[in-house]
Amino acid sequence: MSGRNGLISTAELADILGQPNLRLFDCTTYLEPAPEGSSLPYLAVPGRHTFEAGHIPGADFLDLQAEFSDEDTELRFMMPGVALLSAAFGRHGISSDSEVVLYSIGTPMWATRFWWMLTSLGFENTAVLDGGLDKWKLEGRALETGPAKGHTPATFTAKPKPGFFVDKHATFEATTARNTVVVNALGPQFHKGLEPSRYGRPGRVPGSCNVSAATLLDSATKAFIPLAEAETKFTTQGITRDKRVVAYCGGGISATIDLFLLHRLGYQNLTLYDGSMGEWAKDASLPIETD
Structure with missing residues (x-):
């Protein structure tokens, strides 16, 4: 595949x-x-x-x-x-x-x-x-019901790669690092801090841009939008192939939609802040930004 x-x-x-x-x-x-x-x-x-x-x-x-x-x-x-x-x-x-x-x-x-x-x-x-x-x-394709039948257990051999996940300290450093863009995959109202956050303090990681994961999907079919449209959304926010990208959201889940499309576009230096706002918003020692 x-x-x-x-x-x-x-x-x-x-x-x-x-x-x-x-x-x-x-x-x-x-x-x-x-x-x-x-x-x-x-x-x-x-x-x-x-x-x-x-x-x-x-x-x-x-x-x-x-x-x-x-x-x-x-x-x-x-x-x-x-x-x-x-x-x-x-x-x-x-x-x-x-x-x-x-x-x-x-x-x-x-x-x-x-x-x-x-x-x-x-x-x-x-x-x-x-x-x-x-x-x-x-599309009316076939469905099956009932519990999962599962598969015969196998040996999964991991070959871990560095750099896929970063913590809050590395994310804080990324906010002022040259050639690095921090991108928030949450909706614009949460990015701007205009609505209460279920994670704690409203707002965003300082200096981060916003490419909401929801805008990267077709609302009717849940399919991904065309790659050319996705790239326009990223480049409009200053995310270009020569830059390192640190993506975050609420719990390290929806940000992987951004990362998936960036990967498909050929971007190489991609990282996920795993703790995301679930961690950042609760830590009073970390700065937070609102509009």
Whole structure:
């Protein structure tokens, strides 16, 4: 799948369903309001119920928070250690000869998050389904119901790459670094600090620009907008190929939509601030900017 540059269409996926080395995964999580008085910004609810109600035939389900996130932090969805991830991906049958296709419901951000994680571990044979389950269903394609059947466990061999994730200190340094652009993938109202933030102080990382992940998608089909349109959105904000990019959002999820499209456009020096505003907004020692 390397020739697809990370993206696979619904028609292309339909042609390879049933191939023995295909590993197809629904990655959906839902963010639901936290109970009143809770310190959490939201509840992370795995999309297993919607998976069982209808999924692409042969798909397995990946629970990001339960299996693929660091449990030793209050922040949701943080990248865990290599050993934990390797064991989890291996449990789901991913080995060096697997072709992995990822999709989610409503937004591709859960699929692009797993794409980013797998790519950071040196696993290249990964594609995100353009439009996810939404487009698949719009086209009237076949669905399967019931629990995931899973795959025979395999040995996942990680070859971690440096530079895919940065912490708050490196992000702070990036705000004044030459040839570096910090980009916020949240909506403009949150970027400007015009609405209350569920993460803490409203506003943004100082000096960051805004390319909202939602503007990179077709609202009807949930497919990605054409690459030329995406590039215009990035270059308008000063994001060019000669610069390092540090992307963030609320919890390190929607920013991977920006990173996915930048990767497909050929940008090389891409980084995710994993803690994002879930960490930054609560840390009073860090500066925050509003309009």
